[in-house]
Amino acid sequence: MSFRRANAEPRWVRLLLTAVALGFLALFLGLPLLAVFVEALAAGVPAYLAALVEPETRHAVLLSLLIALIVLPFNVLFGVAAAWAIARFDFKGKSLLITLIDLPFAVSPVVAGMLFILLFGARGWFGPWLSEHDFRIIFAVPGMLIATLFITFPFVARELIPLMQTQGKDEEEAAVSLGASGWQMFWRVTLPNIKWGLLYGVILANARALGEFGAVSVVSGHIRGETNTLPLHVEILYNEYNAVGAFAAASVLALLALVTLVAKTIVEWRMHKETQMLEADLPPEKTQ
Amino acid sequence: MSISIQNISKRFGSFVALDGINLDIPTGELVALLGPSGCGKTTLLRIIAGMETADAGEVLFSGREATHLHARDRNVGFVFQHYALFRHMTVFENVAFGLRVKPRKERPAEAEIKKRVMDLLGLVQLDWLAERYPSQLSGGQRQRIALARALAVEPKVLLLDEPFGALDTKVRKELRRWLRRLHDEMHISSVFVTHDQEEALEVADRVVVMNHGRIEQIGSPDEVYSNPASPFVYQFLGNVNVFHSRVHGAWAEVGRDEAAAGGESGEGGETLAFVRPHEIDIERGPVAGGLEAEVQDVHPIGPVVRVELAHASELIEVELTRERADALGLAKGQHVWLKPRQVKVFAAPEYLLEDGGSGI
Numbered sequence: 001m002s003f004r005r006a007n008a009e010p011r012w013v014r015l016l017l018t019a020v021a022l023g024f025l026a027l028f029l030g031l032p033l034l035a036v037f038v039e040a041l042a043a044g045v046p047a048y049l050a051a052l053v054e055p056e057t058r059h060a061v062l063l064s065l066l067i068a069l070i071v072l073p074f075n076v077l078f079g080v081a082a083a084w085a086i087a088r089f090d091f092k093g094k095s096l097l098i099t100l101i102d103l104p105f106a107v108s109p110v111v112a113g114m115l116f117i118l119l120f121g122a123r124g125w126f127g128p129w130l131s132e133h134d135f136r137i138i139f140a141v142p143g144m145l146i147a148t149l150f151i152t153f154p155f156v157a158r159e160l161i162p163l164m165q166t167q168g169k170d171e172e173e174a175a176v177s178l179g180a181s182g183w184q185m186f187w188r189v190t191l192p193n194i195k196w197g198l199l200y201g202v203i204l205a206n207a208r209a210l211g212e213f214g215a216v217s218v219v220s221g222h223i224r225g226e227t228n229t230l231p232l233h234v235e236i237l238y239n240e241y242n243a244v245g246a247f248a249a250a251s252v253l254a255l256l257a258l259v260t261l262v263a264k265t266i267v268e269w270r271m272h273k274e275t276q277m278l279e280a281d282l283p284p285e286k287t288q
Numbered sequence: 289m290s291i292s293i294q295n296i297s298k299r300f301g302s303f304v305a306l307d308g309i310n311l312d313i314p315t316g317e318l319v320a321l322l323g324p325s326g327c328g329k330t331t332l333l334r335i336i337a338g339m340e341t342a343d344a345g346e347v348l349f350s351g352r353e354a355t356h357l358h359a360r361d362r363n364v365g366f367v368f369q370h371y372a373l374f375r376h377m378t379v380f381e382n383v384a385f386g387l388r389v390k391p392r393k394e395r396p397a398e399a400e401i402k403k404r405v406m407d408l409l410g411l412v413q414l415d416w417l418a419e420r421y422p423s424q425l426s427g428g429q430r431q432r433i434a435l436a437r438a439l440a441v442e443p444k445v446l447l448l449d450e451p452f453g454a455l456d457t458k459v460r461k462e463l464r465r466w467l468r469r470l471h472d473e474m475h476i477s478s479v480f481v482t483h484d485q486e487e488a489l490e491v492a493d494r495v496v497v498m499n500h501g502r503i504e505q506i507g508s509p510d511e512v513y514s515n516p517a518s519p520f521v522y523q524f525l526g527n528v529n530v531f532h533s534r535v536h537g538a539w540a541e542v543g544r545d546e547a548a549a550g551g552e553s554g555e556g557g558e559t560l561a562f563v564r565p566h567e568i569d570i571e572r573g574p575v576a577g578g579l580e581a582e583v584q585d586v587h588p589i590g591p592v593v594r595v596e597l598a599h600a601s602e603l604i605e606v607e608l609t610r611e612r613a614d615a616l617g618l619a620k621g622q623h624v625w626l627k628p629r630q631v632k633v634f635a636a637p638e639y640l641l642e643d644g645g646s647g648i
Contacts, residue, residue: 170372173339174434176359177366178386178441188389192376 036254040247051248056225060233061252063141067229068209071148075205076198079156084190086157087164088172101157104150112150113218116143139221144229147215152205159201160194167193196271203267207260211253289350289444289477290315291336296345298331298501305331307501309345318471318478320492322485324524328501329481330449336479337447338362349444362445365438369450371430373422379433380418383408386441408436411470428459435467439474446471448480452487464491485525489513497521519634522562529568529604531561559633565607567630570595570616578625583618597626 008014041048051057082101086094104112118124120137130137137143171193175185191198213231220227222236230253237246291313298306306328313319321329334340336347338359346355354362374382383405387396396404409415412432422430431451438446451467452460468491471478482488488495489509497504497512497520505517516522523530571578581597581604588594593613595606604626608616618624 170368170370171374173359174366174368174372174374174437175385175389177337177339177362177364178389178437179360180385180389181360184389188385189374192374 033254036247036250039243040251042247043244047244048248048251051245052252054245056228057233057237057245057249059225060228060230060249063228064210064230067141067145067148068206070145071152071209072202072206074149075152075156076202078153079160079201080194080198082157083160083164083194086161088169098161101154104152104154109151109212109214110218113147113215116147116150116215116219120146138219139223140227143219144216144227147219148209148212151212151215152208155205155208156198156201159197159204163194163197196267196274200264200267200271203260203264207257210256291445291477291479292346292348292351293332293336294346294348296332296335296342296347298328298335298340298342304501306335306342309501309503311496311503311506313477313479315477316475317493318468318480318491320488320495321479321481321498322488322495322524323483323498323504325483327498329483329498332498333447333449333479333481336445337364337366339366363441363443364445364447365435365441365443367431367434367438367446367448367451369453371422371427371434371454373430373434373437375422377421378418379409379414379420379422379425380405382422382433383437383440385437404440408440409433411439412436426459427455428463431455431463432466435470444476446474446476446478448478450481450483453482453484460487467491489525497524499524516562516632519560519562522632522634527565527605529563529565531563532558559635561628562632562634563628563630565594565605566592567628568604568606569627569629570606570608570612570618571625571627572616573625575625575627578627581624581626583620583622583624585620586613586618588613597624599626 040051082097085091086098117138119126120130120143121127122131122138124138127138135142137146171189172185175189180188211231212229213235216229217232217235220229220232222228222232224236228236230249234246234249234253237249291311293309293311293313296306296309297304309328309332311332321332323329331340335342338354338357342355346353348354349357349362374385377385384401387401387404390396406415406418409418412435414429414432414436417425417429417433422433425433435451448467452463455463464487467478467480480491489512492509494506495509495512496506499520505512505521507515507517512521513525516525519530522528574580579599581599583595584598584603585596586593587596588610591610593608593610595608595613595618597604597606606626616624
């Protein structure tokens with residue numbers, strides 16, 4: 001069509017803007033991603049595979065997955081509870097709670113890590129008591145779990161609060177007036193309505209849990225084969241000039257990120273479809 | 289089941305939603321809670337349903353204390369303005385919900401559930417939609433499903449919160465007649481909230497008019513319309529002209545004599561006379577006790593003709609039949625005389641004095 005809208009920009013402006021955006025993406029996202037795989041495969045596929053099955057790398061991958069696996073159920077629990085409290089009830093300190101949920105976003109991860117050293121470290125507030133009872137948190141997996149939990153806490157709650165606020169409490173009240181108990185209401189009405197939002201939050205939290213560096217780095221102590229997660233392991237290998245090892249480990253992270261991206265897109269698409277379905281215009285009433 | 293509401297009060301912060309409400313709803317009656325938004329009618333309905341707790345007062349079901357009974361144990365059916373259908377369940381599952389969540393001992397067998405649900409869907413004439421999702425239904429269909437869902441647990445009381453508020457006029461009219469029939473067939477007590485006076489007058493056995501958290505009047509539709517207990521009820525139920533004794537001397541005098549006889553107005557104080565637009569006659573020549581006015585505009589609206597007139601810069605609205613208007617042959621700027629067929633006089637309350645002459 002040769003017509004164009006009066007407010008449309010000239011063709012060359014649109015092309016230029018698109019080119020700038022794409023070029024930027026290619027330069028800062030595509031190129032580094034490509035570089036990771038090129039470097040990882042620089043010494044050939046056998047060397048790449050050998051680097052991956054190297055025990056310390058394998059341990060790092062498993063530790064990262066373990067941390068994510070433990071942290072995510074807690075995130076779901078806290079996230080749903082917090083979102084429910086905020087979306088359904090009015091209470092004093094509600095706005096303070098909303099602000100606190102965002103705290104991990106606002107605080108630098110390194111500061112968060114230091115915070116836990118201060119609390120649980122050898123010279124921290126609870127340090128002496130912990131060492132008396134022979135329980136290690138700092139420079140051990142429990143500390144890394146706590147740090148990761150702190151960092152990933154907001155994702156699920158942030159995703160669910162606006163969702164539950166727009167959905168309102170009518171359906172839940174309807175369920176109760178029909179005789180449903182609290183659990184029945186939650187499992188049959190609340191959860192099915194928020195499941196896609198919840199999954200979306202979990203995917204984001206998972207990506208962050210796997211990729212977290214700063215906070216975990218502070219509390220881990222970098223003990224090889226013990227408290228090294230995948231991102232920490234990448235750094236160690238790189239500092240030892242083991243480029244193939246470092247980039248091979250990094251490629252695992254990159255692959256996990258790509259999987260996350262695909263999962264996120266699918267969930268987003270489902271969520272969009274559901275909202276569209278709900279907001280669809282009603283067909284005119286037919287008189288029978 | 290009869291409902292008795294005794295001295296119910298409710299505040300939200302500093303806002304008084306309900307202020308000492310007393311109301312008795314006998315078994316089998318269809319009652320409308322009517323009032324402007326913010327008058328407390330929905331809060332009262334939610335207190336009856338157990339979704340809101342009153343600060344003071346009691347709710348009795350069949351004479352038995354129910355104030356602290358949990359919403360799920362009250363056995364009331366609740367219908368929401370925006371339907372509140374479970375969006376991820378089919379129509380069938382929506383209606384079956386109340387049966388499926390019953391404790392194992394009371395839960396009917398699957399075949400029984402299927403039969404009951406299909407019977408209910410038949411009752412609301414939507415059995416052909418059983419496998420659809422709520423998003424695939426029109427607004428009127430959704431509300432009928434919501435009703436079927438509420439009726440599935442065989443409630444003793446049906447509560448409806450502006451049930452037709454979100455529907456267009458034509459569907460609304462159909463549905464309210466249908467609700468009336470349904471109520472008569474089911475032999476339950478129903479309470480519905482509305483701000484639409486026409487809806488309340490058409491459907492209800494009794495109308496409870498509310499304002500500012502208080503009940504202004506309780507009565508049959510005919511009573512509240514033709515014999516309003518307060519200026520508020522007069523103005524809320526249909527259009528009305530308000531005349532001040534100060535401004536419209538002659539007219540209000542006529543009214544005052546009647547009112548004084550009935551003992552309704554204060555002695556010699558300022559009074560307000562309320563006259564509905566269709567209760568005023570227009571004469572071309574002077575008549576005794578008539579009010580002279582100038583025709584400002586003539587609007588034929590369907591079967592009636594609405595005439596706007598001015599008297600001493602106050603607007604007066606009169607509704608005539610088409611025949612009468614044709615016979616009069618009114619023209620803009622013409623001087624005519626108005627004579628009320630029915631006047632109701634109230635002592636002027638403070639808040640109405642500022643309004644001037646017309647309540648329309």
